[in-house]
Amino acid sequence: MSAHPEAAAGPALFRPITIRELTIRNRVWVPPLCQYSVTQRDGVPHDWHLVHLGAMAAGGAGLVVAEATAVSPEGRISDHDTGLWNDEQAEAWSRITRFIRSQGAASGIQLAHAGRKASVWPELTRRSGSQPLDEGGWPTVSASAIAFDGLREPEALDDAGVLGVIEDFRMAARRAVAAGFDVVEVHAAHGYLVHQFLSPLSNLRDDRWGGSLENRARLLLELVRAVRAEIGERMPLFVRFSATDWTEGGWDEAQTATVARWAEEAGADFFDVSTGGLVHAHIPVAPGYQAHLAEYVGDHAGVPVSAVGRITMPDEAERLVASGEVDAVMFGKAMMRDPHFALRAAHELGAGTSMWPPQYLRARPEVNDGEW
Secondary structure (H helix, E strand, C coil): CCEEECCCCCCCCCCEEEEECCCCCCCCCCCCCCCCCCCCCCCCCCCCHHHHHHHHHHCCEEEEEEEEEEEHHHHCCCCCCCCCCCCHHHHHHHHHHHHHHHHHCCCECCCCEEHHCCCCHHHHEEEECCCCCHCCCCCCCEEECCCCCCCCCCCCHHHHHHHHHHHHHHCCCCCCCCHCCCCCECCCCCCCCHHHHHHHCCCCCCCCCCHHHHCCCHHHHHHHHHHHHHHHHCCCCEEECCCCCCCCCCCCCHHHHHHHHHHEEEHCCEEEEEEECCCCCCCCCCCCHHHHHHHHHHHHCCCCCECCCCCCCCCHHHHHHHCCCCCCCCHHHHHHHHHHHHHHHHHHCCCCCCCCHHHHHHCCCCCCCCCC
16 A cells, blocks of 8 residues: 555544655545636636635645546636646636645645546536537547436547547646646546546547447546656656446446556555446435445555545544544535634544644634633
């Protein structure tokens, strides 16, 4: 395994972890959270992204991962998404990574291509479905010409198109390094392009990119190799998986564990395990409902993993990490509701106050009758 905890006392959730040459101060992490806020439609992050991500860093998070960021214009989920396909975007991200680092947190970025789920109306517009071509939308691509329910039919990528996607990820990874990110994550989850290649429900190809598990995983493994070549040997590389499609005959945790092991051999270090997103399915949502799948992948692949999904209580997160079931916990909506969630969790678990920004020290519960 490429990650290991630092020898330290106190709650497991607040022990540092080292991955390659990066030490992350705790296991309270922020997953990619799409904001659909680039109203200029140019992929350039702006003040909202600085405040959104920076507040969580100041609030004590160990790792803050920026939202699904497109490696090409056509790879955006919507035209309000962030991107990393040009140097202007990289320069804008560098302002954000500098602030995150100044708060003692590590910064990550999720590189993504939406595939057949691209060119949809931004969530904030309250409209749904594919954005029409005459209203700013664009043609979409996928492993096979199978539409996601309710969206326009994509074009199946030919061999040159697949190789072009790999090149786009490679160049985005180069810009991620220039922008000052500490971690790069490849998005292979939630029904987006890489997941579309992985799942037999969306990949009906009979060439080297489809059919067997080895062929369906080929795109991901080539992306991992290309990104690793760009970021060098010191920088951690994450992969986000959906461990299951929640549909019979689809992608599942056994395939995920196998491909995670292959991805580690190809240069990945850590696996961020979520579920779903490829097809409409009944998902038994409940507190911590995905954690057992992260544990399965970690155990069967022998790789470090994080859990995500309706984990909102510090004591439950502490149990997951202390038991060794997972190596870190991603807090999404909990962090959106309270960017200082990590500071509150540290208080509840008795982890001390070392993460508090100096500007906020007078607000500590310890100097305010113990009240949060």
